[in-house]
Amino acid sequence: MAKIFCIANQKGGVGKTTTAVNLAAGLANLKKRVLLVDLDPQGNATMGAGINKGELKSSVYEVLLGMGDLKTARTHSETGHFDVLPSNRELAGAEVEMVELDQREQRLKIALSIVKDEYDFILIDCPPALSMLTLNGLCAAHGVIIPMQCEYYALEGLSDLVNTIKIVHAKMNPDLQVIGLLRVMFDPRMMLSQQVSTQLEKHFGDKVFKTIIPRNVRLAEAPSYGVPGVIFDAAAKGAQAYVEFGKELVARLEKQ
Numbered sequence: 001m002a003k004i005f006c007i008a009n010q011k012g013g014v015g016k017t018t019t020a021v022n023l024a025a026g027l028a029n030l031k032k033r034v035l036l037v038d039l040d041p042q043g044n045a046t047m048g049a050g051i052n053k054g055e056l057k058s059s060v061y062e063v064l065l066g067m068g069d070l071k072t073a074r075t076h077s078e079t080g081h082f083d084v085l086p087s088n089r090e091l092a093g094a095e096v097e098m099v100e101l102d103q104r105e106q107r108l109k110i111a112l113s114i115v116k117d118e119y120d121f122i123l124i125d126c127p128p129a130l131s132m133l134t135l136n137g138l139c140a141a142h143g144v145i146i147p148m149q150c151e152y153y154a155l156e157g158l159s160d161l162v163n164t165i166k167i168v169h170a171k172m173n174p175d176l177q178v179i180g181l182l183r184v185m186f187d188p189r190m191m192l193s194q195q196v197s198t199q200l201e202k203h204f205g206d207k208v209f210k211t212i213i214p215r216n217v218r219l220a221e222a223p224s225y226g227v228p229g230v231i232f233d234a235a236a237k238g239a240q241a242y243v244e245f246g247k248e249l250v251a252r253l254e255k256q
């Protein structure tokens with residue numbers, strides 16, 4: 001049965017999608033069966049996996065609203081070698097439309113239950129908000145991976161996210177836990193990066209992944225080619241760090 005992880009942080013542009021796409025490709029490279037769920041109307045994970053969000057016949061939107069099934073909506077990333085439940089801007093309407101539905105925060109969990117035996121990992125790329133879509137992700141998952149930039153404001157937002165995770169754990173999903181914090185877009189030349197990084201280790205101890213993802217332009221270039229960074233330029237420092245992160249995650253889960 002699949003381990004289901006949300007990649008979440010309500011702050012925008014912190015590297016959620018880059019982490020989701022590259023972790024998916026990294027795990028696929030380790031011969032793991034992976035489904036990447038794009039839960040963001042921006043559709044960045046969809047595009048980053050090489051799937052044209054403008055040409056979808058069916059998407060996560062239909063799945064959440066009960067208008068289509070997951071097996072029809074899912075597609076395959078030829079460049080990343082994993083399956084994708086894609087998304088596009090249609091999903092923006094789902095927040096409002098779901099208000100009238102029963103068990104509205106459990107829609108994704110129910111949909112995934114049909115396919116979870118087909119995968120080793122299901123990764124959910126969340127939008128930059130603590131919204132009904134993110135709540136669906138948190139209710140469906142066993143754990144949360146939190147990518148963060150090592151800057152002052154990153155810590156401020158972190159407490160809101162950790163509180164939300166605690167509430168969801170207590171009231172809606174007892175399986176949910178923080179798997180770990182991943183330091184991304186790291187610039188070792190910046191004193192502040194070093195300081196925040198040390199502070200994170202002090203506060204969160206083992207919950208901070210050992211692997212650090214450096215700022216690396218090849219990771220930023222890859223999405224425009226629809227190829228995950230770890231495949232686009234496997235020798236680049238950023239790509240190697242994401243491959244390493246995949247291995248660290250697998251090892252951490254085996255220890256549990």
Ligand code: ATP
Pocket residue numbers: 011012013014015016017018019040042044126127128184185186213214215216217219220221223238
């Ligand atoms: P949003 O909140 O809008 O969904 P996000 O948290 O998913 O954003 P990304 O889209 O992954 O963040 O990254 C934001 C930008 O930073 C993108 O242009 C991406 O290519 C770039 N980026 C992400 N990680 C790195 C990195 N390690 N090095 C260089 N650029 C990066």
Ligand code: MG
Pocket residue numbers: 016017018040044125126127
């Ligand atoms: Mg994103």
